[in-house]
Amino acid sequence: MSGRVHVVDDDASFRTAIARRLQKAGYEVVTYPSAQHFLDRMPSESEMGCILLDVRIPDLSGPELQRRLSELGSTLPIVFLTSYPDVRTTVRTIKAGAEDFLTKPVSSDKLLRAIERAMAHHEATRGLKSTLDMVRAHIGKLTPRERQVFEGIIRGQTNKQVANALGATERTIKAHRQRVMEKMQVQSLAELVSLAERVGVLDGTPGDDTRRQPWCPW
Incomplete structure (x- = not known):
């Protein structure tokens, strides 16, 4: 399954390594060093995609970016990644709609399965959004x-x-x-x-x- 993965992580070496892994699997990859950098370049949701998001990033954290995107109406599924897992954050982000919560280092198989689920979820969401937009147009x-x-x-x-x-x-x-x-x-x-x-x-x-x-x- 193809699509675009948006990697938000402040670790440059991690961004480079994860981009290579995902590109090898057939995905397009765009990387961002911070949550604000991502917000400043909000990607189009017209194509299938997902966000691979670090929990602990400077200034605006991963969960804070998740909340901001929810307020903006984003439908891009989020897969969280962290080196410091804790139950409270995991539960909070999943309840808020995160697709998955993975711990670094993560195996390629586990990562790709999570990305594939996220892509499938976004494809279904985009289909529903298209239907609802059409209904609203009819009402208009x-x-x-x-x-x-x-x-x-x-x-x-x-x-x-x-x-x-x-x-x-x-x-x-x-x-x-x-x-x-x-x-x-x-x-x-x-x-x-x-x-x-x-x-x-x-x-x-x-x-x-x-x-x-x-x-x-x-």
Whole structure:
């Protein structure tokens, strides 16, 4: 499996040695002497990749970089490396989403297995992100009225309830609903609700208790 590995470590000799090992295995490698250096050159996530990150690096530590990247919405999986393992740091970074936590020196087999898992994870994540971006694009094409109808029906409101809320006829709401289904490229209410849930349309919205109402056939 090919891809790009971003190695963040303040030890120049380690960066050189690990780059050679990974390049020999068929990976592209980019090295960074510090976390800030990595942040200043944030890599594109359009291609498959992962981060090989030392825990103890000056200024901004590995776990601190992990937190910063999470805040920035990065999807690049992180494989931690350290010469000074401790349970607390291991648990904290894994809970925060790290792909693996390896101890230096690490065997080539163990390192490459971790990198391969991280690459596979990123490939799956990128696929999901692409799908969600497409769903958001479809939602963005809805007219203001279609968006109102969309938000009503995904919360289980009947055509009559949506019509009453918007001061329209049920016939008009049915027409809007059909256009919503076409623009969202779905065939059923269940599929529409699932997509809305995945992109967070239903999260923390006033009137959320309508989700507990039974869904009515259209």
